[in-house]
Amino acid sequence: MDMARAIYIVLHSRQRWWVDFEGKAYGPFTSKELAKTEAIAMARFMSHAGKSTEVRVPDDTGKWWMEWESETDTKWSRWRPGARPVNALAGGLEPAVPLPVPAARQVRIPGSPPA
Numbered sequence: 001m002d003m004a005r006a007i008y009i010v011l012h013s014r015q016r017w018w019v020d021f022e023g024k025a026y027g028p029f030t031s032k033e034l035a036k037t038e039a040i041a042m043a044r045f046m047s048h049a050g051k052s053t054e055v056r057v058p059d060d061t062g063k064w065w066m067e068w069e070s071e072t073d074t075k076w077s078r079w080r081p082g083a084r085p086v087n088a089l090a091g092g093l094e095p096a097v098p099l100p101v102p103a104a105r106q107v108r109i110p111g112s113p114p115a
Contacts, residue, residue, distance in 0.1 A: 006046050008039040009064075010057040032057065040068045 009020045016028030017035035019042065026042070029035040036057050043053035047070035054069040 004052075006043065006051050006053045008043050008053065008055045010035045010039050010055070010067075012058070036067060043068060043070065044073075046070075 006021070010032060011018045011020050011025075012032070014028075016030070017032050018025045018027035018029065019035055019039040020026075021042065026038065027035060029038065036055065039055045039057075043055050047053045052070055055067045056064045057067045058064050
């Protein structure tokens with residue numbers, strides 16, 4: 001099954017930089033680098049929901065380049081089943097560990113006043 005790809009495009013318009021996604025502009029940004037950084041952050045967020053994403057940025061000659069894509073960035077790409085993020089900034093993943101579930105939503109500590 002072929003899934004549509006979400007494409008974030010960095011644009012320069014009206015002396016500012018913008019990120020375009022599906023016809024909606026986000027910004028403005030004072031530099032291309034800031035717009036690119038935001039576009040990658042937006043694409044990473046979308047990729048965590050299981051969507052294939054990429055970021056395209058123009059060079060000084062007007063040629064567009066793919067600066068980032070979810071499939072090739074193993075540090076940030078979609079979470080794999082059986083893995084969970086540990087330290088996103090360090091890019092680490094470790095096997096999923098079941099989290100303890102409390103027996104009740106509220107726990108009263110003996111000797112404490114009622115809630």
